[in-house]
Amino acid sequence: MSWDGGLRRQGDDAIQLAHYRRMLEACGREAPVNLGGIIGTEAHVTWHDLDEQKYRTPPADPSAKTKRRSAMERYDFEFGFRIDIADTATRATGPDDPLLLVEPMRSTECAGCKWDGYCSPIIEADSGDVSLLPRVSYQQWRRLRNNDIRTRQAQSFSVGSLFEPSQWQPFRMALIEFTVVRDFAASSQVLWDAMIDWPGHGDWIPATRVVVDSGTGTEVGETFTGYTGYGPILLVDRMRVNAIEWNETTGHGSCEVEKLGPVLKGQAGFVVTGDSERSHLEWFERVTVPYLPQLLAPVVNKMGAAGFSFGMRSLAKSLERAR
Numbered sequence: 210m211s212w213d214g215g216l217r218r219q220g221d222d223a224i225q226l227a228h229y230r231r232m233l234e235a236c237g238r239e240a241p242v243n244l245g246g247i248i249g250t251e252a253h254v255t256w257h258d259l260d261e262q263k264y265r266t267p268p269a270d271p272s273a274k275t276k277r278r279s280a281m282e283r284y285d286f287e288f289g290f291r292i293d294i295a296d297t298a299t300r301a302t303g304p305d306d307p308l309l310l311v312e313p314m315r316s317t318e319c320a321g322c323k324w325d326g327y328c329s330p331i332i333e334a335d336s337g338d339v340s341l342l343p344r345v346s347y348q349q350w351r352r353l354r355n356n357d358i359r360t361r362q363a364q365s366f367s368v369g370s371l372f373e374p375s376q377w378q379p380f381r382m383a384l385i386e387f388t389v390v391r392d393f394a395a396s397s398q399v400l401w402d403a404m405i406d407w408p409g410h411g412d413w414i415p416a417t418r419v420v421v422d423s424g425t426g427t428e429v430g431e432t433f434t435g436y437t438g439y440g441p442i443l444l445v446d447r448m449r450v451n452a453i454e455w456n457e458t459t460g461h462g463s464c465e466v467e468k469l470g471p472v473l474k475g476q477a478g479f480v481v482t483g484d485s486e487r488s489h490l491e492w493f494e495r496v497t498v499p500y501l502p503q504l505l506a507p508v509v510n511k512m513g514a515a516g517f518s519f520g521m522r523s524l525a526k527s528l529e530r531a532r
């Protein structure tokens with residue numbers, strides 16, 4: 210991982226520095242340059258150029274390309290958006306008033322949030338918000354909402370109708386879906402670093418090598434490709450980072466990638482939790498495989514899960530050796 214990539218992964222630090230920068234400006238104590246330093250536990254200062262456009266940010270229009278922005282630009286956008294949220298909420302006092310700009314969704318942050326008492330009854334009303342389904346990322350939640358799918362019940366009807374054709378076109382495509390979990394005798398930071406080291410996956414996933422195609426492969430929109438197999442029998446698996454989030458303080462991180470084909474299409478990702486001693490990984494795959502009869506899906510599910518379990522055993526051994 211390059212130094213620049215390491216700094217980009219500390220994007221939350223840069224946003225915090227941008228916040229201090231704006232506060233210093235407000236009281237007329239700002240420095241002439243947008244530069245901030247963080248003193249870490251290693252007693253080193255890590256300097257962030259807050260004007261450097263190094264953070265890839267998703268566009269408002271999902272079909273548009275991602276764009277690199279600076280920490281100051283990200284901060285100003287996020288801060289302005291929060292003011293708009295509060296402004297709209299104070300004006301929304303009745304059914305004819307403007308719609309709220311944000312709605313509650315279940316996330317890992319809810320447990321420690323003081324607004325949980327307000328949000329939970331809304332999230333859990335009726336059959337429950339779609340965010341209560343396991344492993345629904347913000348991007349997936351947003352897509353479902355954009356298609357007016359808001360509740361778990363509506364989502365189950367939607368998924369049902371989506372896969373109905375497989376009943377009468379059994380050789381067209383199969384849905385492969387499995388989750389593998391494992392505990393590791395390594396800190397969550399060590400496990401997280403290993404998981405986002407895409408080329409490093411080749412060390413523990415059998416017959417696989419991974420090449421990062423754009424950036425470091427650790428920012429939203431960046432891509433990488435997995436090659437699994439030997440000689441001419443090679444499965445090419447192109448992927449794009451849909452969402453990635455690491456919280457150093459809580460030791461919690463999650464990453465979701467979109468499988469772009471040419472064979473496997475769908476989503477995959479993982480969640481890392483733990484502390485400075487132990488960690489836990491939950492890895493999921495939800496992909497479609499063309500030309501595979503759906504009736505063989507359970508067999509392929511088991512094979513896929515077994516393959517990943519084997520890979521995780523290898524990863525666990527290598528992390529333990531490195532301790």
Ligand code: SF4
Nearest residue numbers: 313314319322325328
């Ligand atoms: S409790 Fe509400 S405000 Fe807090 S993180 Fe959850 S949805 Fe957001």
